Amino acid sequence: MSEVYLSHNTIVSNYGFDSLAAVTNIMQEQSSLQLIEDPSILSKPVCTSRVNTEQLQEAVALLDPREPYTRLEQLLIVSLAKTIQASGLSLNERVGLLISTTKGNIDVLDAKSPFPKERAYLHTLGEKVKTFFGFHHEAMVLSNACVSGVLAIAVAKRFIHQGKYDHVFVVAGDLVTKFILSGFNAFQALSDAPCKPYDKNRVGINIGEVGTSVLVTKDSHALAKESVVLLGEASCNDANHISGPSRTGEGLFRSIGSAMKQAGVSAVDIDCISAHGTATVFNDEMESIAFNRAHLQDAPINSLKGYIGHTLGASGLVETIVGMHSLHQNTLFCSKGFEALGVSQPLNVIHKTTQKPLNTFLKTASGFGGCNTAAIFKKVTSQ
Amino acid sequence: MTASYHIESHCRITEGRISKDGKSLFESAETEFSAFIKSAYKALEINYSKFFKMDSLSKLALVAAEMLLLDEHEKNMALVFSNKAGSLDTDRKHQHSIQDPDGYYPSPAVFVYTLPNICMGEISIRHGLFSENSFFICNRFRADDLFDYTNSLLGMQKAEKVLCGWIDFDLGKYDAFLYVVAKNGTFIHSKESINHLYQTQ
Numbered sequence: 148m149s150e151v152y153l154s155h156n157t158i159v160s161n162y163g164f165d166s167l168a169a170v171t172n173i174m175q176e177q178s179s180l181q182l183i184e185d186p187s188i189l190s191k192p193v194c195t196s197r198v199n200t201e202q203l204q205e206a207v208a209l210l211d212p213r214e215p216y217t218r219l220e221q222l223l224i225v226s227l228a229k230t231i232q233a234s235g236l237s238l239n240e241r242v243g244l245l246i247s248t249t250k251g252n253i254d255v256l257d258a259k260s261p262f263p264k265e266r267a268y269l270h271t272l273g274e275k276v277k278t279f280f281g282f283h284h285e286a287m288v289l290s291n292a293c294v295s296g297v298l299a300i301a302v303a304k305r306f307i308h309q310g311k312y313d314h315v316f317v318v319a320g321d322l323v324t325k326f327i328l329s330g331f332n333a334f335q336a337l338s339d340a341p342c343k344p345y346d347k348n349r350v351g352i353n354i355g356e357v358g359t360s361v362l363v364t365k366d367s368h369a370l371a372k373e374s375v376v377l378l379g380e381a382s383c384n385d386a387n388h389i390s391g392p393s394r395t396g397e398g399l400f401r402s403i404g405s406a407m408k409q410a411g412v413s414a415v416d417i418d419c420i421s422a423h424g425t426a427t428v429f430n431d432e433m434e435s436i437a438f439n440r441a442h443l444q445d446a447p448i449n450s451l452k453g454y455i456g457h458t459l460g461a462s463g464l465v466e467t468i469v470g471m472h473s474l475h476q477n478t479l480f481c482s483k484g485f486e487a488l489g490v491s492q493p494l495n496v497i498h499k500t501t502q503k504p505l506n507t508f509l510k511t512a513s514g515f516g517g518c519n520t521a522a523i524f525k526k527v528t529s530q
Numbered sequence: 531m532t533a534s535y536h537i538e539s540h541c542r543i544t545e546g547r548i549s550k551d552g553k554s555l556f557e558s559a560e561t562e563f564s565a566f567i568k569s570a571y572k573a574l575e576i577n578y579s580k581f582f583k584m585d586s587l588s589k590l591a592l593v594a595a596e597m598l599l600l601d602e603h604e605k606n607m608a609l610v611f612s613n614k615a616g617s618l619d620t621d622r623k624h625q626h627s628i629q630d631p632d633g634y635y636p637s638p639a640v641f642v643y644t645l646p647n648i649c650m651g652e653i654s655i656r657h658g659l660f661s662e663n664s665f666f667i668c669n670r671f672r673a674d675d676l677f678d679y680t681n682s683l684l685g686m687q688k689a690e691k692v693l694c695g696w697i698d699f700d701l702g703k704y705d706a707f708l709y710v711v712a713k714n715g716t717f718i719h720s721k722e723s724i725n726h727l728y729q730t731q
Contacts, residue, residue: 190631249645251616256625269616269667287675288667290616291647298664305682326621329628330641381688382662384609384654390642401660405688515642516651518663 151304155233155371156468159226159358161196170472180341189328196355222358227318230360243312244286247299247319249460293514296463301380303363318360321459344424344450347489355456359465373475375524379410385517396437398519403441406521414442418505421470424450435490449497453483463512474505474526536715541597542731543706550597585620587699591649594706608662608689609650615700616646673724
């Protein structure tokens with residue numbers, strides 16, 4: 148089968164409105180998390196990362212919108228506009244659109260929202276984005292908890308292999324809302340300080356917000372300089388618990404094994420891991436067990452949650468995009484917030500941003516419903 | 531070369547009726563979903579106490595899957611579901627619990643069901659399936675995407691069989707159509723036969 152690449156990409160975040168803004172700050176170990184007091188989303192201060200509203204509205208205005216868009220639609224449209232423009236592709240019948248989100252326009256359910264409640268249907272979000280850009284096909288919407296962003300890349304590849312598309316634009320986003328914060332707070336999982344994945348003094352999770360997009364393509368002439376090949380990917384359920392990860396890391400272990408088999412690589416070929424690392428005890432511990440079972444305990448590993456928080460349905464995609472840049476910059480990005488190992492199994496958590504020749508990275512994610520996804524990417528060297 | 535696959539069995543739950551492979555298994559005049567699904571659970575002798583903790587979408591999915599997987603020995607089975615309303619029924623419940631500061635009582639037991647893929651997690655736990663789960667949202671039943679995605683999973687040997695279809699619960703209305711795609715079976719796995727089964731069963 149032909150190779151499938153990840154190419155042009157855009158991260159709209161608290162860092163700025165392109166991938167470079169996020170990557171440059173992450174390279175300098177700068178977190179975008181801030182303590183915010185906003186009673187409209189939570190009755191107590193919360194540590195989060197949100198896109199600047201004024202700048203977002205200015206960016207949307209430049210795109211000449213023909214109708215009012217929700218905040219999430221704005222995030223997705225601004226991100227996707229840049230990725231489409233960078234690609235130079237015309238949106239014909241060979242080009243697909245895939246949206247990854249867990250909750251979409253969930254904020255419209257709030258009584259104070261100016262938008263109709265029907266906007267909460269996820270296919271409506273798909274239609275808004277499709278119509279704005281004039282995609283030929285209906286949008287596909289994937290909603291598979293916190294693995295959605297990585298799984299969406301796999302889904303795009305599979306539709307390309309089935310011959311349905313030559314190119315798929317994947318765009319992912321979720322909002323920091325009262326809906327989400329109240330739920331995680333009810334689980335007593337939220338932290339009011341920056342999160343500390345894998346650290347023994349971890350304090351819980353931070354929820355963040357991005358709109359991020361990437362071109363997935365089989366065309367080796369449609370590549371950005373930071374492009375990667377998707378070598379293998381897999382997704383396996385824990386079959387254990389809907390809100391807690393498996394104690395044996397079963398689904399993640401199986402996902403990694405299946406992705407490696409498809410990629411034709413072994414543990415020693417993995418130069419670094421961009422893990423899920425939400426900074427909850429159960430998640431981090433499960434990952435340490437799964438990575439050790441997969442003999443990956445020596446691979447340099449980070450969680451990017453200390454930079455932008457957990458961005459839910461976008462997290463897997465934004466972290467993959469940062470991973471692409473990490474490979475091409477030959478730089479291991481520090482796992483922000485980590486000081487001393489706080490999981491039962493050894494992990495080689497990246498203490499400090501370091502230059503190192505890199506070719507291949509593993510991206511993993513895990514989520515509610517017992518889902519896990521692993522994907523392995525290889526750097527495309529200039530031709 | 532594309533291998534051809536087959537639809538092994540299928541189940542439909544809608545408008546007070548549960549059928550498998552075209553044969554009615556349960557019918558009820560009960561118009562309210564929770565009473566209907568509870569009486570079906572009892573009549574079909576499903577014995578799984580976690581059922582009672584689930585939201586409506588998961589109850590619907592669990593019963594439909596139960597009809598197809600009861601005698602199934604293949605555990606390498608992926609799940610590819612789709613619907614229109616996502617988890618909106620439970621989303622509205624969670625929203626109701628946080629709308630007013632005076633009646634603010636968000637519950638983890640409700641919040642966890644505010645994701646459509648949870649119903650696939652419930653089925654995976656019930657049947658011991660350590661396989662891929664994917665949940666797509668569309669405004670109507672779309673056989674072509676399910677067909678392509680299922681063929682891809684089987685072709686890449688990510689699964690031996692795929693349980694796929696439509697599981698929708700919204701504003702009291704319910705519609706479940708699940709089918710098992712395998713190497714062998716009654717119907718050729720094609721967009722036409724998927725649509726035919728969905729429209730006629």
